[in-house]
Amino acid sequence: MTASLAKAKCVMVLGTTSGAGKSWLTTALCRWYARQGLKVAPFKAQNMSNNARVVATPAGGYGEIGSAQYFQALAARAVPDVRMNPLLLKPEADTRSQVVLLGEVSPALTALPWRGRSARVWPQIAAALDELRAENDVVVIEGAGSPAEMNLHASDVVNMRVARHADARCLLVTDIDRGGAFAHLYGTWALLPSDEQTLIRGFVLNKFRGDAALLEPGPQMLENLTGVPTVATLPMWWQHGLPEEDGVFDDRTRAAGAVSKTIAVIAYPRISNLDEFQPLKNVPGVRLVWARTPADCAGADWIVLPGSKATRADLDWLRTQGLDRAVLAHSAQGGAVLGICGGLQMLGEALIDTHGIEPMEPGKAPGLGLLRLVTAFDPVKTVRHTRTRFSGLAGPWAALSGADAAGYEIHHGQTDQHAVTGTQGDMVRAVLPDGLGWQNEAGNVLGVYLHGLFEDPRVLHALFGASAPTLNSVFDGLADFIEKHVEPGVLDALIRKN
Secondary structure, eight states, X not given: OOOOOSSOEEEEEEEXXXXXXXXHHHHHHHHXXXXXXXXXXXXXXXXXXXXXXXXXXXXXXXXXXXXXXXXXXXXTTOOOBGGGSOEEEEEEETTEEEEEETTEEOHHHHHSOXXXXXXXXXXXXXXXXHHHHHHOSEEEEEOOSXXXXXXXXXXXXXXXXXXXXXXXXXXXXXXXXXXXXHHHHHHHHHHSOHHHHTTEEEEEEEEEOSOGGGGTTHHHHXXXXXXXXXXXXXXXXXXXXXXXXXXXXXXXXXXXXXXXXXXXXXXXXXXXXXXXXXXXXXXXXXXXXXXXXXXXXXXXXXXXXOEESSHHHHHHHHHHTTHHHXXXXXXXXXXXXXXXXXXXXXXXXXXXXXXXXXSSOSEEEEOOOSSOEEEEEEEEEEEEEEEEEOOOOOGGGGGGTTOEEEEEEEEEEEEEEOTTGGGSOXXXXXEEGGGTEXXXXXXXXXXXXXXXXXXXXXXXXXXXXXXXXXXXXXXXXXXXXXXXXXXXXXXXXXXXXX
């Protein structure tokens, strides 16, 4: 199969709702087309997520894109870059998001009303897509939410405007497990203008449980109404291994095999980069719990304070829930505590935001006081890949001593020892260079700025003596799955000249 075109063919995955399966299916398609010997790139014009990854910029520096597009690029066997997700919105509060354009924070766009951004960002979005089309055989595009939101259609820069610009062949996916799947598919199609309806080439039923014969005659009746065939019925698949997207995480707390270690991750409202915990779900004997109440922390071996897009606000929430007391009690009993990025900042003595970087009034807030550190928020954002090595650790983290680790940094905060530490004894020690990691004297509390630790096989092996499935095996599994369940010839036809 070939696609020798001046511009790449574009296949687009749209959804009837958020959470229908767009990201998952887009990733699977990226790997499937790459396995046909094609040069493939993913694209999502606008993503709203606090799950972000560090990737290359055209100027040779580093920028941010949504984690889903990062994984899609790896599935496509492509080098991730900022053009694959030119606009990233990182929610900081219910009515405010930090705007990242082509990998860099844009204060001007952040200050604009939602609808006021479209005209400003569309030229960059279109240019990024055109560049990817010129460099590849196939571009697999992911939509956002639903393409039939009538109140947003005029200012759309992520769904049908992209589909029209790219003349994309679109699949519309729905979550049949929610119920009402045929109504969702028909209603979404019916609300589109006729020229956009013609871009819909197939319906996909996702997360199906039961006897597929019971769906009849629904698919044929839907095709009679719309002219669009149902090209796939994808069975429910809980443990495909791909990290969850858009801040939606799996609340189930099953472990692979008998439970030997329970890890409670505090799930505050603006949690960020939660996808980095996916490998822990796949480690035999590890039970991962998303903790929103003190009761969720009961019996945990580790408590993890993850990253946050609004550290001070999430720290306030943690206190309101009584989770601060749970963390402090766990630490006092010698329990292992790990803070990552925003979580590291919370573990310190104080957080100082004189520049109004976070969505609260500028000022100073007390931390949990488990590490004698102070964090000051800086207007300049640190965004980079990092390779480093742990020095001598004690306590439950001793297995990391001397271990090499690779990950990424995304933070405004700059953290250092509290000024009185020197006069009161060495109550905190650096365990990573350049202020990247700190441990308390007792050895049970560890704070690091490095995201992605559990994605490093060396770290997993040091801590658990085990490994998790590689991303490549996950991507191949996704491609195998859709190859089995999509009607024969459909994926080829989507990129065929016609």
